[in-house]
Amino acid sequence: MSIKQTVLNPSVQRLIEEGFEIDIQRQHLLVHSIPYLNQSREVKLATLVCPFVENGEIETQPQDHTMYFKGEYPHDATGKEMSEVVNSERKVTLFDDFNVDYYLSNKPNGQSFTNFYDKVVHYHTLFVSQARVVDANADGRTGVVHGQRDERSIFCYPDTASSRVGITAITQKLEDSRIGIVGVGGTGSFILDLLAKTPVQEIHLFDADSFEPHNAFRAPGAASLEQLQAFPKKVEYFREIYSAMRGGVFTHDYFLDEQNVHELDVILAK
Structure with missing residues (x-):
């Protein structure tokens, strides 16, 4: 299990220092309390959201110029819909129970964003400039600091990858799953390769055989000669491979038979 570390991305740090209400959840950047005008020219508060790729202290570039909007349809100070900003209605669940309402698409001078700071400030300016016509004190820089969410992850x-294509809410449904794979030779190893990249809580491998040259030609990846010469158990070979990416892989270096098949019931009952 890994624990989400404190975000050190320069753009995010700068946004927080300037008072933006920043929250990081499930590889998404959330900016709360963004003032905007609704159809009745009332000042409301929205949340802006976009996928967030973090890489420690290294600045990362947003995957595109779009954002999600949680709130009512935004209008300008004259009561006109901000259709130049709102691309479409998009009522979807991004993760957990967090829903959004609209999909935004707007570039400054037709240029893409090179960092998250510029992206957030751009969209904030679009909405707050209209809100200030009604309330001169409208500002998304509230100074509110959200507590660090140390999300425990199996990865x-x-x-x-999930946040990039908008399927985080779908992959989350697998988080409490526990799966047993009986035999990790050919087919079993490819099933493992697929499951290892999902957030299932536990993967139990059952196989008594050693990993030999013929297995290397039937399994995903590429085993080195040194690895083959060590004749590792299949289950240990694959556990070591996937431990570089995730936890929760458990090994059982024996075959299942009438005496121990009940172990599958134990796994499924957890």
């Missing part, structure tokens, strides 16, 4: 590094 050794963030699953940005």
Whole structure:
């Protein structure tokens, strides 16, 4: 299990220092309390959201110029819909029980963003400039600091693949799963390769055989000659391979038979 570390991304740190209400959840950047005008020209508060790829202290570039919007349809100070900013209605669940309402698409001078700071400030400016016509004090820089969410993950590094394509809420459904794979020779090893990249809590491998040259040609990846010469148990070979990516892989270096098949019931009952 890995624990989400304190975010050191320069853009995020700068946003927090300037008072933006920043929250990081499930590889998504959330910016709360963004003032905007609704259809009745009332000042409301929205949340802006986009996938967030973190890489420690290294600045990372947003995957695109779009953002999600949680709130009512935004309008300008004249009461006109901000259709130049809102691409479409998009009522979807991004993760957990967090829902959004609209999909935004707007580039400054047609240029893409090179960092998250510029992206957030751009969208904040679009909305707050209209809100200030009604309330001169409207500002998304509230100074509110959200507590660090140390999300426990089975992965050794963030699953940005799911957030990148918007399927985090779907993959989350697998988090409490426990799966047993009986035999990790050919087919079993490919099933393992697929499951290892999902957030299932536990993967139990059952196989008594050693990993030999013919197995290397039937399994994903590429075993080295040195690895083959060590004649590792199949279950240990694969556990070591996937431990670089995730935890929760358990080995059982024996075959299942009438005497121990009940172990599968124990796994499924957890």
